[in-house]
Amino acid sequence: MTYQWCPTTGVMEMEAALEMSTEAVTTPDGVTLHTESVGSGEPILFIHEFAGDHRTWEPQMRRFSRSHRCITYGARGYPPSEVPADPAVYSQQHAVDDAIAVLDAHSVGQAHVVGISMGGFCGLHLAMAHPGRVRSVVAAGTGYGARPHEVERFRGECDAIAEVIETAGIGAFARQYMSGPSRVQLRNKDPRAWREYTDWVSEHSAEGSAATMRGVQRGRPSLYALEAELAAITAPVLVLAGDEDDGCLETSVWLKRAIPTAGLAVLAKSGHTLNIEEPDLVNTLIADFLSQVVAGAWGPRDPRADPGAITGFS
Numbered sequence: 001m002t003y004q005w006c007p008t009t010g011v012m013e014m015e016a017a018l019e020m021s022t023e024a025v026t027t028p029d030g031v032t033l034h035t036e037s038v039g040s041g042e043p044i045l046f047i048h049e050f051a052g053d054h055r056t057w058e059p060q061m062r063r064f065s066r067s068h069r070c071i072t073y074g075a076r077g078y079p080p081s082e083v084p085a086d087p088a089v090y091s092q093q094h095a096v097d098d099a100i101a102v103l104d105a106h107s108v109g110q111a112h113v114v115g116i117s118m119g120g121f122c123g124l125h126l127a128m129a130h131p132g133r134v135r136s137v138v139a140a141g142t143g144y145g146a147r148p149h150e151v152e153r154f155r156g157e158c159d160a161i162a163e164v165i166e167t168a169g170i171g172a173f174a175r176q177y178m179s180g181p182s183r184v185q186l187r188n189k190d191p192r193a194w195r196e197y198t199d200w201v202s203e204h205s206a207e208g209s210a211a212t213m214r215g216v217q218r219g220r221p222s223l224y225a226l227e228a229e230l231a232a233i234t235a236p237v238l239v240l241a242g243d244e245d246d247g248c249l250e251t252s253v254w255l256k257r258a259i260p261t262a263g264l265a266v267l268a269k270s271g272h273t274l275n276i277e278e279p280d281l282v283n284t285l286i287a288d289f290l291s292q293v294v295a296g297a298w299g300p301r302d303p304r305a306d307p308g309a310i311t312g313f314s
Contacts, residue, residue: 025073025105027098029089034080035073035102039065042135042294043111046072047099047119049141049273050209050217051177051201053078059279060114060286068290071111073102075118077208085207090215095122096129103133112290116140116275117248118212121220124255127237128229136293137233138286140240141182141272143251146223158218162210170209174201182245185271193276223251230258236298237262238289240282242270257307260300263289 020038027033036054044064046057054072061070074081076098077090084090099122103111112135115123120142127134145154165173178198179187187194223230237259241252243266256264265285267278275282292298306312 023105025102027076027094027101029094029097031076031084031089031098032082033073033076033098033102035071035105036061037069037071037106039067039069041068042290043069043071043103043106043108044290045099045103045108045111045113046070047113047115047122048072048075048078049117049119050212051183051197051273052116052119053200053204055200056197056273056276060275060283063279063283064286068112069108071102071106071108073098075212077205077212079203079205079208083205083208084211087211087215090211092121092125092216092220095216096125099126100130100133109133110135112136112138112293114138114140114286115142117142117144117272118216121223124223124230124233124237127233127235128226131234134235136236136238136290136298138238138240138289139255140274140282141242141245141248142239142255143223143241143248145217145220145247146251148222148224151222155218158213162213162218165206165210165213170204170206171202173206173209174198174204177201182242182247182272185242185244185269186273186277189277197273197276223255227258230255231260233259233261234300235261236289236293238285239264240267240274240285241265242267242272242274242277244270245272245274248272261298263298 023035025033025035048056054074057072064070077083110133113123113126120139123137123139127137145151239252239255239262241249252264256262267274270277
């Protein structure tokens with residue numbers, strides 16, 4: 001780090017260019033993504049949810065940039081990232097490729113990956129497809145539409161959501177979506193944060209949001225169909241779930257059992273937007289997890305802890 005004299009404050013200050021930067025990253029298929037980077041140390045890549053964008057990681061960017069290099073970005077379809085017109089370029093695979101492009105552009109070989117919901121799916125897919133690029137994974141609120149008996153129902157809801165966005169407009173959709181069964185918890189806990197989040201959603205691109213809902217959310221494979229691939233993950237994994245986020249809770253328990261290196265933390269009286277609902281608690285859980293990862297203390301489940309046993313006696 002270098003310092004320079006600031007005539008305004010009269011003190012030596014760290015050069016701003018080394019502290020925080022924004023960069024436009026071009027993906028292999030030519031889509032421009034808005035990225036932000038701040039801090040130094042081991043890199044953490046933050047990947048947002050469907051209703052979020054790069055701004056919704058602010059509590060974590062501020063906390064972890066004190067000790068880590070923190071990178072976040074807007075997914076394709078989320079301004080100021082580019083909004084491609086072709087619906088065919090929105091998919092789970094494109095999301096994974098975009099995350100790798102962001103790491104490459106920032107010269108990051110391996111990163112801790114923290115994702116929520118859509119971003120949590122991306123983090124798990126990164127760990128499956130690119131294990132060498134993933135130091136660890138935090139998957140929060142991850143599981144919508146994953147349970148086999150809910151797949152078709154979820155896909156139908158995705159179609160309905162996309163139609164509302166296109167017919168009623170993104171503003172009307174934002175108010176309805178942010179009052180859903182797993183988001184009223186944020187409204188009840190922190191009305192100011194809920195209003196800010198809702199305003200952010202209303203600023204999203206209707207075209208990009210509808211394409212993301214159909215191509216990424218609706219089109220992604222069920223996690224249950226990837227059990228063998230998930231079981232092969234060797235990176236440490238922390239699964240976070242709200243106990244009132246019913247679309248994710250059971251799948252979060254399943255992920256804990258399916259991934260040998262996974263640990264599970266369930267947040268009481270919490271819904272889907274965990275990092276905004278309970279930022280201090282989530283930050284503490286992530287910080288503790290990262291410290292154990294770095295210390296080599298977060299390994300696979302002890303085989304003696306047989307998930308099919310009760311007491312071990314027979």
